[in-house]
Amino acid sequence: xxxxxxxxxxxxxxxxxxxxxxxxxxxxxxxxxxxxxxxxxxxxxxxxxxxxxxxxxxxxxxxxxxxxxxxxxxxxxxxxxxxxxxxxxxxxxxxxxxxxxxxxxxxxxxxxxxxxxxxxxxxxxxxxxxxxxxxxxxxxxxxxxxxxxxxxxxxxxxxxxxxxxxxxxxxxxxxxxxxxxxxxxxxxxxxxxxxxxxxxxxxxxxxxxxxxxxxxxxxxxxxxxxxxxxxxxxxxxxxxxxxxxxxxxxxxxxxxxxxxxxxxx
Amino acid sequence: xxxxxxxxxxxxxxxxxxxxxxxxxxxxxxxxxxxxxxxxxxxxxxxxxxxxxxxxxxxxxxxxxxxxxxxxxxxxxxxxxxxxxxxxxxxxxxxxxxxxxxxxxxxxxxxxxxxxxxxxxxxxxxxxxxxxxxxxxxxxxxxxxxxxxxxxxxxxxxxxxxxxxxxxxxxxxxxxxxxxxxxxxxxxxxxxxxxxxxxxxxxxxxxxxxxxxxxxxxxxxxxxxxxxxxxxxxxxxxxxxxxxxxxxxxxxxxxxxxxxxxxxx
DNA sequence: CAATCTTTGTGCACGCGTTCACAAAGGCAT
DNA sequence: ATGCCTTTGTGAACGCGTGCACAAAGATTG
Numbered sequence: 001x002x003x004x005x006x007x008x009x010x011x012x013x014x015x016x017x018x019x020x021x022x023x024x025x026x027x028x029x030x031x032x033x034x035x036x037x038x039x040x041x042x043x044x045x046x047x048x049x050x051x052x053x054x055x056x057x058x059x060x061x062x063x064x065x066x067x068x069x070x071x072x073x074x075x076x077x078x079x080x081x082x083x084x085x086x087x088x089x090x091x092x093x094x095x096x097x098x099x100x101x102x103x104x105x106x107x108x109x110x111x112x113x114x115x116x117x118x119x120x121x122x123x124x125x126x127x128x129x130x131x132x133x134x135x136x137x138x139x140x141x142x143x144x145x146x147x148x149x150x151x152x153x154x155x156x157x158x159x160x161x162x163x164x165x166x167x168x169x170x171x172x173x174x175x176x177x178x179x180x181x182x183x184x185x186x187x188x189x190x191x192x193x194x195x196x197x198x199x200x201x202x203x204x205x206x207x208x209x210x211x212x213x214x215x216x217x218x219x220x221x222x223x224x225x226x227x228x229x230x231x232x233x234x235x236x237x238x239x240x241x242x243x244x245x246x247x248x249x250x251x252x253x254x255x256x257x258x259x260x261x262x263x264x265x
Numbered sequence: 266x267x268x269x270x271x272x273x274x275x276x277x278x279x280x281x282x283x284x285x286x287x288x289x290x291x292x293x294x295x296x297x298x299x300x301x302x303x304x305x306x307x308x309x310x311x312x313x314x315x316x317x318x319x320x321x322x323x324x325x326x327x328x329x330x331x332x333x334x335x336x337x338x339x340x341x342x343x344x345x346x347x348x349x350x351x352x353x354x355x356x357x358x359x360x361x362x363x364x365x366x367x368x369x370x371x372x373x374x375x376x377x378x379x380x381x382x383x384x385x386x387x388x389x390x391x392x393x394x395x396x397x398x399x400x401x402x403x404x405x406x407x408x409x410x411x412x413x414x415x416x417x418x419x420x421x422x423x424x425x426x427x428x429x430x431x432x433x434x435x436x437x438x439x440x441x442x443x444x445x446x447x448x449x450x451x452x453x454x455x456x457x458x459x460x461x462x463x464x465x466x467x468x469x470x471x472x473x474x475x476x477x478x479x480x481x482x483x484x485x486x487x488x489x490x491x492x493x494x495x496x497x498x499x500x501x502x503x504x505x506x507x508x509x510x511x512x513x514x515x516x517x518x519x520x521x522x523x524x525x526x527x528x529x530x
Numbered sequence: 531c532a533a534t535c536t537t538t539g540t541g542c543a544c545g546c547g548t549t550c551a552c553a554a555a556g557g558c559a560t
Numbered sequence: 561a562t563g564c565c566t567t568t569g570t571g572a573a574c575g576c577g578t579g580c581a582c583a584a585a586g587a588t589t590g
Contacts, residue, residue: 074568198476208423538583539584544578551570
């Protein structure tokens with residue numbers, strides 16, 4: 001996954017481990033797909049395969065919610081969909097505001113995965129006066145001045161920050177002051193928030209950097225002639241690029257002779 | 266972070282724990298900011314605060330890379346930027362293709378955080394013939410038919426999937442067959458890939474669902490009259506919505522009387 | 531040069547998460 | 561009704577990640 005992780009450990013609630021909570025949406029998605037195909041029941045083995053996890057893990061996860069399965073048969077799909085939705089709080093309506101309607105903000109506003117899971121885009125907010133009134137995804141963009149009023153009128157408790165990094169902390173503070181207690185942050189910054197406010201972070205470039213690390217490792221192993229499990233068809237190309245990227249600091253310079261990556265965040 | 270996690274455990278390489286690798290980009294960002302302000306050295310305490318982590322954790326993370334600090338002084342910012350960039354493989358050029366140029370794909374193409382960290386958008390690919398030739402972020406979109414050729418010509422090993430869920434697996438298979446060994450998946454599906462291929466997942470709606478879970482828990486605790494650390498100013502609104510969302514299954518129905526969230530993925 | 535002060539690097543313990551393996555439980559066939 | 565077969569639910573062991581606390585190391589000051 002991408003994605004960042006919580007800032008605070010987020011103490012486990014009612015004994016449901018954080019790791020399990022993070023997997024519930026995965027199960028829910030797989031179950032929903034089964035539900036649409038009118039599959040009545042599913043075994044832990046099948047569902048685990050569909051969700052991409054270990055079946056023992058899945059059973060243990062479900063055991064935290066209660067005993068919703070039938071031995072010898074499996075789980076009732078519809079019932080499980082409901083129980084998980086309920087546990088995640090998706091049976092209620094969650095008004096959400098998106099702040100920062102650039103490319104990413106617009107993409108989020110258009111993203112279908114929100115509305116279908118109980119999330120309602122209550123407002124789109126941007127600091128650019130030129131954006132005000134312009135409809136995005138059928139919703140008129142409102143100016144930042146209205147932020148506090150919107151939050152309070154709509155009873156918004158979840159905010160999405162898709163602004164540039166420089167504006168994120170300030171927006172965050174205004175959201176929190178107005179009553180938001182959960183924030184999904186797409187800006188590449190560490191947000192500091194008071195206790196009681198949850199922040200989750202999604203960072204697009206971090207994920208790529210992690211991939212690059214593993215990719216480099218693969219290339220290094222190939223160049224070193226180490227055994228590699230599969231991906232044999234790829235060897236030439238990977239080796240071509242990574243051959244010079246040896247482990248030891250033979251030279252003090254990078255393989256391309258370039259300078260360290262420096263960016264304006 | 267949000268975010269999804271790796272599909273495979275991704276065996277630790279050269280003894281650097283996966284958790285540490287995931288934090289290196291955070292440190293790198295904080296260090297880059299310091300570098301721009303021409304700060305020569307930084308202590309583990311300061312840097313940890315800037316990156317939003319524990320200072321002991323940070324020191325332990327750095328210890329996996331080697332002894333790059335000076336006791337009594339701290340770490341040399343420039344040197345550390347270089348070492349981390351190098352470790353992450355950011356000192357080399359990574360051509361990347363983005364498949365699926367919808368709202369999200371366009372946002373990714375425009376995202377500045379890529380180019381600045383050694384990632385180069387080698388091509389934008391979309392299945393819609395009407396998109397072909399249309400420039401997005403200054404790069405002309407190419408048709409899916411060209412996929413294999415592009416991958417091979419450019420030596421691309423990292424692919425980004427931003428297609429609808431239904432197309433993701435097929436695109437994935439074509440990418441892998443053409444030589445891609447690392448995939449960043451934004452489509453809400455579990456991708457199945459052969460050994461040797463890394464997949465990281467970013468799922469926007471999963472993060473929101475996790476926030477909703479905690480939000481519901483907070484609301485439940487407030488309604489139950491439990492002590493709550495801070496966020497006192499918010500109590501009324503949160504309680505208003507969450508009051509009926511008690512822990513015990515008083516009614517078999519959700520607080521809003523609505524049906525379980527069912528969506529088309 | 532010696533004493534002091536700051537900060538790193540890490541040994542150690544603890545807790546969480548994962549996985550194995552199996553007993554209990556229920557359906558189903560005979 | 562009885563026995564078999566399937567699948568759940570979970571006890572227990574293991575490994576990873578985290579955080580504490582401190583010794584070692586180097587700078588700095590007198």
